[in-house]
Amino acid sequence: MPLAMPLGVLVALLFGVMVWLLPALKVTAAVIGVAAVLTIIRRPLRGLLLFGVLATFLPYATVQIGIRTTVSEALLMLIWASLLAHRLFALHTAAVPLLRTERWLIALMLFSALPFVVGQLSVHVEGNGPINWVRWLFNLSPLFLVPRLLREAQAREQMVVAILFGTLLMLLLSIPVYLKEGNSTAIISVIGGLGYSNLDTLNQGLSGLSTRMGTPWTHPNIAGGAMAMLLPLAFCIGLTRQGVVRHLGLAVALLALAGLLLTGSRGALVSLVLVMGWMARRRVPHVGRLLIAGAIFGMLLLMFYPPLQERLIGLFSSNDASTAVRFEEYSHFPDALKMFPLGIGFKVDPPVPGTGLWGISNLWLNYAYKLGIPGMLVYIGVTVAWWREARLPDDRVTLNRDTALWLGSRVGVLAALLSGAFDHYFSFTTVLIALFWLLLGLNLYEARRLQTAAHALAPDARENP
Template identity: 65%
Template sequence: MDRTLPVESLLRTRARDAGGIALMPLALPLGLMFSLIFGVMICMLPAPFVVAAAIGLAAAATIIRRPVRGLVLFCLIGTFLPYSTIQIGVRTTVSEALIMLTWASYLLHAVFQERNTVPKMLSTEKLLVALMLFSAFPFMVGQLTVVADGNGPINWVRWLFNLSTLFLVPRLLTDLKTLEKAVMALLGGTLLLLVLSISVYVTKGSATAIIPILGSLGYSGADILSESLLSLASRMGSPWMHPNVAGGALAMLLPLAFCFGMTRTGSARRLGLTVAALGAIGLLLTGSRGALLSLIAVMLLMARRRIPHLGRLLMGGLVAGIFLLAFYPPLQDRLMGLFTSDDASTAIRFLEYSHFPDAVATFPFGIGFKVDPPVLGYTKFGISNLWLNFIYKIGLPGMLLFIA
């Protein structure tokens, strides 16, 4: 099988057809060209910038050659540094840039190489297409009715582009070995996230302590993030920025880590179980009550289905929870807030829920993508619930399509 780049393979074929003229391998001139470019750059630019550019170029070349590596790298970066940004003409996240490059590589291979028939879309993909098409309606409504500063078209396109990642999964993860690599990348990124977040929080004891580190890793708006985390300083900060968002991500990844660890051997088993153990601790340290309750509900559902070894996980989680509850006062306060009405976070939630019907009445078809709720001049409160946030942005049909 020819393992050369698609363009190189095509050029060699045409050269042979033209009379057997030998074509110089592309590696030599490309190597000389890039050596010259980086030699000039290292004389004119800071060394760290040149090193980062070299790493980025090597990653791009690897992804262009094999698109699946772009998706695997996205799984790693997307869980570890989901909001790290990069400047490529416009400022975007590294995760979005990886998906752009992966799509470009996939389409390039589809043009220059013979591919098997595109797999038939499953029900999830069909519903996602319906959601993407429906989103055009609230987008137009928001553009016409919401008077606020914001770039609705760019936000909408980015939202659609992030959803498109789902279409890459059945097209690139075509065998069990590749799928397992993607899962290990997800868990590897989660492990890096947990090691960074827990170590910083244990040593500094504040959610804001991680902000300087995030700033050095390409996160923009560190000052705004610092102000927003001041009221959450007793909870663990992370690259997911808000503790509730981090808690929600961990609640989804913990069952995957546990099941993966219990069904594999060797390093894969150790990775899965380590992420499950550290993830349980990290989830408790985030103080996200909704994520904790959601995880308990999922575990009870799995127990009802008699998932093997789940009893051990529940017992281990119970012991770890009791230990943290006994020696970690902020967690005691968060859990007590579940049963009291004078907790500040609980009071804000009640205000959001009580004003939510007014927001829906004001924007029955959603606010679109120009701004995030609340809309200044129209509504006073946003909504912290994921499902209701979809109603806020794209209406009730959009939420139902998202759930489906």
């Protein structure tokens, strides 16, 4: 490129001045950072793969880029900037037609501008609505990165390996720390040295959940939701691949099951059992055995792990505090709709301070809380469009090497949606929803590939009955 020589000279001069004025360690870190940024700009797929690792391993490690944001979100911003640069310099010009699900999501993104403006004017509390809104939009954007960066089967396979590898690192960090210390706050001292901020607030939030396993996801329910979403994918990949990838998938599946029980996330556990039961009913190989093994492992853990006993007994207790709070939230939810019919926007998360309102632990109602009833209906339209568009001919459910990614991602997204009946974390929780939309995009385009292959074989089947 004509700019290569002057740009190289400018960078050399810049680092020469830095070596002269700054300590060697800072200069080395700056060189590594610049090299990483330039690599991602040149090869945005590598940035997305790095996002898959970091978003599952250290999802809330932060970085200062003018505003304080997570490294995972900064990577998404950099990936989109690199795609824009490729577009401007004619390095990436292929047009990408939009599927119906993507059009519905764009409608949701456009509609969110109205609750954003209304919330800025009607919610009279401190909050940075514009930045929160932009961050939320970027967390939805991985759905649109799939057809741009993961069109090839090899790239999608690499993406799955990156996600599973990051999940394995997270579990290998969290489970030993919890088993050694026996409380949720033990993880804080570890992740504090890995780029996490607001540790005092995090310590206060986890102090009331001391018997449940802490993870880099910061809240046990968020961690449980992430594991319920990714465990089916790990299971399907582990059963159908060979070599290192097979071991990776099976290790993540087994450790995620243990981690899910240790976090005590009842909603995530119930949703996972429901989707695994659906898979067993559709005769997906080995799922029944996995359910039996999980039940045996759960009973053993119940015998020797009292905190899990308390959590599961709470499912059937009328005196369980979290269950009582959820019923209170449902009873007060109509008051929130009356006060904010178009939602509270993005200044703060529910409940709005000073209003006397309650929050809501439900995925779809949280959309209504933030974006109003119309926003919730558009979101339902997105999920219905995905369910219909990502179905295979005759609604068949088989597990083999060709369908493993489709089935694992479909069941994982379904588990996330089912957990929405108990928790709201897959609505506006940063990084977690980015993984959700990435997984949904992988499922959508795997379904499109399988549908195309089935249509191509159909004429041959008619000619050779």
